[in-house]
Amino acid sequence: MIDTGTQARTQKLARCMHCGQISYLPDAHHDYQCPRCHEPLSFRIPGSIHKTWALVITAAILYIPANTFPVMTVISFGRGHPDTIFSGIVYLVQAGMYPIAFLVFFASIIVPLFKLIGLTILLLSIQFRWQINMRQATVMYRFIHFIGRWSMLDLFMISILVTLVNLGSIATIATGAGSTAFASVVVLTMLAAHTFDPRLIWDLLEDSPERLNGPEPGNSPERETTALSETIAPND
Amino acid sequence: MESSAHVTVCPDCDLVLARPDIQQRQNANCPRCGAELYRVVDSMLGKTLAATLSGLILYIPANTLPIMTFEIFDLDSTNTMVNGAYQLFMSGYWWMAFLVLMCSVVVPLLDLVLLFIISWRIRFSCKTAFTKKCLLWQQTIEEWGMLEVYMIGILIAYIKMIDMGNIIVDTGLYCFIGMLLSTMIASTVFDTETAFNMLDEQDKNQPGNKGEPA
Ligand SMILES: [Zn+2]
Ligand SMILES: [Zn+2]
Numbered sequence: 235m236i237d238t239g240t241q242a243r244t245q246k247l248a249r250c251m252h253c254g255q256i257s258y259l260p261d262a263h264h265d266y267q268c269p270r271c272h273e274p275l276s277f278r279i280p281g282s283i284h285k286t287w288a289l290v291i292t293a294a295i296l297y298i299p300a301n302t303f304p305v306m307t308v309i310s311f312g313r314g315h316p317d318t319i320f321s322g323i324v325y326l327v328q329a330g331m332y333p334i335a336f337l338v339f340f341a342s343i344i345v346p347l348f349k350l351i352g353l354t355i356l357l358l359s360i361q362f363r364w365q366i367n368m369r370q371a372t373v374m375y376r377f378i379h380f381i382g383r384w385s386m387l388d389l390f391m392i393s394i395l396v397t398l399v400n401l402g403s404i405a406t407i408a409t410g411a412g413s414t415a416f417a418s419v420v421v422l423t424m425l426a427a428h429t430f431d432p433r434l435i436w437d438l439l440e441d442s443p444e445r446l447n448g449p450e451p452g453n454s455p456e457r458e459t460t461a462l463s464e465t466i467a468p469n470d
Numbered sequence: 471m472e473s474s475a476h477v478t479v480c481p482d483c484d485l486v487l488a489r490p491d492i493q494q495r496q497n498a499n500c501p502r503c504g505a506e507l508y509r510v511v512d513s514m515l516g517k518t519l520a521a522t523l524s525g526l527i528l529y530i531p532a533n534t535l536p537i538m539t540f541e542i543f544d545l546d547s548t549n550t551m552v553n554g555a556y557q558l559f560m561s562g563y564w565w566m567a568f569l570v571l572m573c574s575v576v577v578p579l580l581d582l583v584l585l586f587i588i589s590w591r592i593r594f595s596c597k598t599a600f601t602k603k604c605l606l607w608q609q610t611i612e613e614w615g616m617l618e619v620y621m622i623g624i625l626i627a628y629i630k631m632i633d634m635g636n637i638i639v640d641t642g643l644y645c646f647i648g649m650l651l652s653t654m655i656a657s658t659v660f661d662t663e664t665a666f667n668m669l670d671e672q673d674k675n676q677p678g679n680k681g682e683p684a
Contacts, residue, residue, distance in 0.1 A: 236477050238486050238488050239485070239487075242479040242484045245486065247479060247486065248479075249484070252605075252606055254481070254666065256478065256479050270602075329633075331630070334626050334630070337626065368503070369504065372483060372503040372504070372505070376482070376505070383613070383616050386569075387622055390620045391626050391627050393558055394549055394554055394624060396554060396557045396558060396561075397547065397548075397554045397557045398538055398631065399634075401540075401542060401546075404543065405542065405634075409561060414566055417566045417569050432482045433482065433483060436483040436502075436503070437484075
């Protein structure tokens, strides 16, 4: 018998991240394999916090050259005009292309910044056990995970323009060093969102039982865990 | 108090939940954090097969035919999916070229091929071990296919260039849009956990079919 409405980990249950299989893991320090898909199985992503920190910090450092170096240079009639991400947006605004300016601003500046700040807040609130609204934090995480890919927009646009405007001496478009840094920021923040384990947000509940809606910790019966092995153990 | 067969765990917040009986075409969400617990799509395999097959047919023209042509004075240059990445590579931006090629050309193809193979193998009850491997691969690469982002990239490039000269939309773009729609339909219809559940059923009914990876 299993208690519903509690953290699965407190009942030694783990959901496989790959196939959704629910397994009973009696010993937290043992290396398990999912019985269904044979991938490594654990309660949480191993080293999630440290790996995410490493990726977020590297991405934050690269965010600076990504925004200060030119990403694209328009060369027409022999004169070069280098553009950073921001000056490219300013140019779009001056040309009156407001919807596109907004789209590029959102995808290239807001999204990476939001991802970096959002993940930092999540990591800090887990490490320092801040009182956060866990549902909002989870929704924010899902949004960060979903929105990350859209930062590739500027890079795709550059790759299209580079071939589209390839007219020798009249006009060519060349890539700039900033785009390499920017590409790395996109990849690193996507990997960071992937490595972060949102279940850690809800583990904050375990140490502050007053925030649980369910029964008091004293009432949660210890004997339930012994019966579990009979119900789930056949999965190895 | 529930037995293990009637229990599910939220992937995002680790909450233990009683597995509700859901009707066809209904999704279940976690009451605590709102995560999608699972979804039910009827005739998932048939729909995925149809969508991936049409996507694969359109893949070749979408990648080889010109997408747009830009004309100014007597000069013109065309853009295809692949030569954008090639141009970047030739000018020394190999990391960016690699990323663009991966996200817009390689991964979308792998995604379509894997989804097709998976649906085919489940539909015709092939050995489950290799199908499971394909499912895991598909899950890993899925996130890096970015056709819809590329589409908006084309749109922005088009609008940016419209004042500068004469810009012509080519056949490749229509094939690309078709391929994009097929891919989007396939990934909306297809659900990894449902596929694993189907494989479990097959393992139960035909124990000899388990097999080792081919
Ligand atoms: Zn698994
Ligand atoms: Zn949940």
